[in-house]
Amino acid sequence: AQRVTQPEKLLSVFKGAPVELKCNYSYSGSPELFWYVQYSRQRLQLLLRHISRESIKGFTADLNKGETSFHLKKPFAQEEDSAMYYCALSRNSGYALNFGKGTSLLVTP
Amino acid sequence: EAGVAQSPRYKIIEKRQSVAFWCNPISGHATLYWYQQILGQGPKLLIQFQNNGVVDDSQLPKDRFSAERLKGVDSTLKIQPAKLEDSAVYLCASSLGTMSTSYEQYFGPGTRLTVT
Structure with a gap:
């Protein structure tokens, strides 16, 4: 069975501080992992996916198969990063996403 | 390009009533998903x-939910x-x-359903 766990419901950091949003998953095969973000009053949108190894808006995420984790990191948080972040898993390209419950990130000045 | 469109944006109904949601995907997109x-x-x-x-309707409560494309x-x-x-x-x-x-x-922007 697929499961995505985001242990933190809310994460509050100061502007300029490092931020790490945790994501752990369980899946027997080789899944594809994603981070989606939803800014206030906007649609859910893709932030990054592990296969592309990109850095988007200063965020990075490394897939650790040994720890079955895909934590999202940014060295210096900005106020505009305040949003709801969802970690998601897909068993293969084109298949539906299995989302975690989300972490609300609040960056305060 | 235009995004995924959904309507209505909000709906309030009483329990036991029926409701329908509509989705228009991005032009040319072959795959469409409904999430709750x-x-x-x-x-x-x-x-x-x-x-x-x-492709997959394993989590659709088929006794009350239906979808077509x-x-x-x-x-x-x-x-x-x-x-x-x-x-x-x-x-x-x-x-x-x-x-x-x-x-x-x-x-899409989603449809917020409230059942009272």
């Missing part, structure tokens, strides 16, 4: 279409009869297809 997002949870897949065929473009999701626990945001998403570079899912 209950407050405090992440989106959960209800049904996935590839063109007008169903005639002609492989627009889609309608129906609930009949609604229960209190159906109160949620219903999200539609679409993607180009199943090729590894084209499967990014684009989400």
